[in-house]
Amino acid sequence: MFKPKRIQLLDEPAVVKAALQALPQPSRRLFLQRGLSLGGLALLTGCTLTDEDSAEQALMRVSRFNDKVQAWLFDPNKLAPTYPESMITRPFPFNAYYGIEDVPKVDGSRYVLELSGMIADKRPWTLEQLHRLPQVSQVTRHICVEGWSAIGKWGGVPFATFLKRIGADLTAKYVGFKCADDYYTSIDMPTALHPQTQLTLTYDGQTLPAQYGYPMKLRIPTKLGYKNPKHITAIYVTNVYPGGYWEDQGYNWFGGS
Amino acid sequence: MSRAPVIHPLWLRMTHWINALAVLVMVTSGWKIYNASPIFHFSFPDGITFGGWLGGALLWHFFAMWVLIGNGLIYLGLNLASGRLKRKFFPISPRAVLTETLAAIKGKLSHANLSNYNQPQKLAYLFIIVDTLLLVLSGLAVWKSVQFPLLRELMGGYDNARIVHFAAMSALVAVVTIHVVMVALVPRTLLLMIRGR
Ligand code: HEM
Numbered sequence: 001m002f003k004p005k006r007i008q009l010l011d012e013p014a015v016v017k018a019a020l021q022a023l024p025q026p027s028r029r030l031f032l033q034r035g036l037s038l039g040g041l042a043l044l045t046g047c048t049l050t051d052e053d054s055a056e057q058a059l060m061r062v063s064r065f066n067d068k069v070q071a072w073l074f075d076p077n078k079l080a081p082t083y084p085e086s087m088i089t090r091p092f093p094f095n096a097y098y099g100i101e102d103v104p105k106v107d108g109s110r111y112v113l114e115l116s117g118m119i120a121d122k123r124p125w126t127l128e129q130l131h132r133l134p135q136v137s138q139v140t141r142h143i144c145v146e147g148w149s150a151i152g153k154w155g156g157v158p159f160a161t162f163l164k165r166i167g168a169d170l171t172a173k174y175v176g177f178k179c180a181d182d183y184y185t186s187i188d189m190p191t192a193l194h195p196q197t198q199l200t201l202t203y204d205g206q207t208l209p210a211q212y213g214y215p216m217k218l219r220i221p222t223k224l225g226y227k228n229p230k231h232i233t234a235i236y237v238t239n240v241y242p243g244g245y246w247e248d249q250g251y252n253w254f255g256g257s
Numbered sequence: 258m259s260r261a262p263v264i265h266p267l268w269l270r271m272t273h274w275i276n277a278l279a280v281l282v283m284v285t286s287g288w289k290i291y292n293a294s295p296i297f298h299f300s301f302p303d304g305i306t307f308g309g310w311l312g313g314a315l316l317w318h319f320f321a322m323w324v325l326i327g328n329g330l331i332y333l334g335l336n337l338a339s340g341r342l343k344r345k346f347f348p349i350s351p352r353a354v355l356t357e358t359l360a361a362i363k364g365k366l367s368h369a370n371l372s373n374y375n376q377p378q379k380l381a382y383l384f385i386i387v388d389t390l391l392l393v394l395s396g397l398a399v400w401k402s403v404q405f406p407l408l409r410e411l412m413g414g415y416d417n418a419r420i421v422h423f424a425a426m427s428a429l430v431a432v433v434t435i436h437v438v439m440v441a442l443v444p445r446t447l448l449l450m451i452r453g454r
Contacts, residue, residue, distance in 0.1 A: 041305035059316040066319055073404050080403045141415060143402070146293035146311065149415055222403050252319065257403040 016017040070254040076190050080221035080257075083139045088204065092142075094211045095225060097245065099172065099185065104231050108215045109127035117176070117236035120167025127215050131201060133157040133165070138196060140221035142228070145251060147206050154219040157201035160193045168237045176242035177218065180231035185244035187227060191256065196221045223256035261454040264372045269341075269451055272332040280389075280433070282307060282321040289314035297421060326393065331414060333386070349379045359407060368443050378439075381432055388429050393421040 095101050113125040137155035163170065170193065176186040191197060200219040201208055208214045213230025220228050226246045236242075246251045265273075285307035292300045293311045308314025308352035336342040357376040366375060374382065398408040398418035413415040440447050 057312075059320055060318045062323070063316055070401075073401065075404060077401055078406070081406075081409075144294065145315070147296075147419060148292065148294040168308065246312070250316055252315065257401045 060250070063250075066252060067254040068209060070256070071188060071190070074188075074190055074222075074256075076194055077168075080140050080196055081160075083141065083151050083152060085139055087151050088153055092152045092203075092212070093148070093150055095144060096181065096230070098181070100211055102181075103210050105210065106180050106215055106231055110228070111215050111233075113216065113232065114234040115166055115236070116234065117238045118169035118172045119237050120169075123168075127201075130199070130216065133162065135204075136198070137202070138198065138219075138221070140196065142221075142225060142257070144225040145246075145255065153204045154198060154200045155205070156198045156200035156216075157190075158195065159197040159199050159218065160195065162199050163192060163237075172237045173239045174237070174242055176238060177229040177232050178234040178236075179229050180233050183231070183245050184231055185227055185229050185247065186242035187218075187223065188254070190218060191222060194220070194222055202253070204232045213214065220256070226251060227255045262372075263453045265453045270332070270453055272328050272335075273326045273450060275324065276332065279321045279325040280429070282317055282330040282416055283325060284426060284430060286314040288315040288322065290318060291423065296419060321340060322396070325389075329389065329393075345374055346379045346383055346453055349376060349383070354380050368445070371446060371449055381436060384432055385429065385436075388425055388432070390428065393424065395425055398403075 002087050016180045037040045053125055094103075096103070108127050113130065115124065134157065135155055136158060137149060137153060139153045140147050141151050143149045163175070168175075171191065172189055174186045175189065175192045176184070178184050200213070201215070202215045203209060203212045208217065214231075216232050217230040218232060226244070242253075244253065247255070263308065284307065284356045287306045288301035289306035292303075292306060312336060322445065325422065333342075336345075354376040361375075361377060364386055394408060395412055395418050396411045397405060399415065402409045402415045409415060409418060412421050442448075
């Protein structure tokens with residue numbers, strides 16, 4: 001598992017450079033700086049450090065092209081495999097861009113889910129109202145971008161049901177999420193409407209524990225972990241590309257299978 | 258002065274070197290991706306991995322993937338269409354591979370005629386082709402485990418597909434290492450692969 005650091009993007013080039021050299025972990029530019037400094041490979045790829053920006057832009061363009069290919073490949077009727085409860089991974093791993101001691105403490109009684117963007121009924125939802133919607137549960141495999149995977153059981157409301165209920169414009173391109181831990185991400189509408197995409201309120205039959213995203217997370221078995229936001233406090237529907245916390249640093253936006 | 262005949266056509270030399278570069282990027286960025294969550298009890302030294310951090314390595318991996326696949330299809334397509342594949346790599350027999358390998362170890366394998374591949378060479382190149390195909394398919398199973406259920410099950414599920422992908426990479430690196438050592442031992446072949454004659 002990784003031990004990510006909070007990343008600060010500073011504007012002053014000199015400061016950035018100094019800061020990046022000091023930072024041991026992910027940073028938007030560090031990957032190319034380090035990558036291209038592999039002398040031989042740098043020569044072979046015809047890149048030098050001065051070409052860093054254009055190389056980075058080219059890689060990001062290919063990544064956006066890969067988004068399109070993946071959207072085209074995505075079959076909304078193909079289901080992720082489900083498993084018997086006996087195969088659940090125990091304990092289920094915790095993962096976030098911070099350590100477990102920094103998991104946000106959300107007060108469920110004061111919690112409201114805010115809605116905005118291309119949604120007909122933008123009235124906020126309380127936790128109780130969400131629990132009153134028809135609930136389902138599924139045992140699926142959570143796959144992390146790092147390569148590990150773990151099986152868990154999540155329960156809640158099919159996200160498509162919720163989106164229809166609030167009158168979301170289902171022809172819009174993106175659904176975005178803002179979270180209590182300052183995390184943010186967004187997904188494509190076909191994935192949002194996938195039958196296994198779930199507005200999740202429970203884990204393994206219990207109220208969703210804090211480390212797994214209390215009070216509410218989105219569980220998407222067809223997407224990698226970083227596309228499964230926890231502690232969601234706001235949902236919006238939009239046609240303007242919203243990006244995401246990791247996606248803005250270089251992780252592929254589609255990020256799924 | 259009459260010029261020697263072309264042994265390696267231009268398209269072959271180009272696809273070979275483009276492929277070598279793509280494989281180098283795929284393998285070294287792949288090691289960085291592996292390091293994010295090692296399957297076995299070891300990691301690759303950071304200095305021989307490529308991409309800087311996991312996100313960078315993934316960007317490179319999924320960029321070089323297109324080069325590898327596009328270039329590979331051109332190589333296979335032209336090889337098949339021209340009949341070169343059959344001419345260069347067949348016939349091949351286990352017995353002949355064995356005797357020629359033994360001869361090579363004793364330093365008795367002739368390198369007088371470089372327009373034909375010897376038997377161990379044929380085996381190595383055919384292996385590289387098949388193994389690269391396995392690498393691409395197992396990679397596809399890891400990347401798109403939901404969209405390609407048949408592929409996923411053939412690989413023994415998601416977690417096992419990672420192991421297949423890793424094993425195919427290891428085999429490729431091993432054979433390519435031998436390949437490069439052999440080229441160093443018979444440097445005239447390198448000239449052939451650059452100039453064609
Ligand atoms: C710096 C690294 C490499 C060098 C110096 C090199 C050199 C060569 C040379 C000189 C030949 C022609 C041999 C002959 O004519 O007898 C050759 C053929 C070949 N090499 Fe490489 N190679 C390298 C990397 C690779 C890699 C990474 C791969 C695949 C992953 C590869 C796959 C092949 C194949 C399949 C052939 C046969 C091509 C054909 O005839 O269709 N090589 N290589």
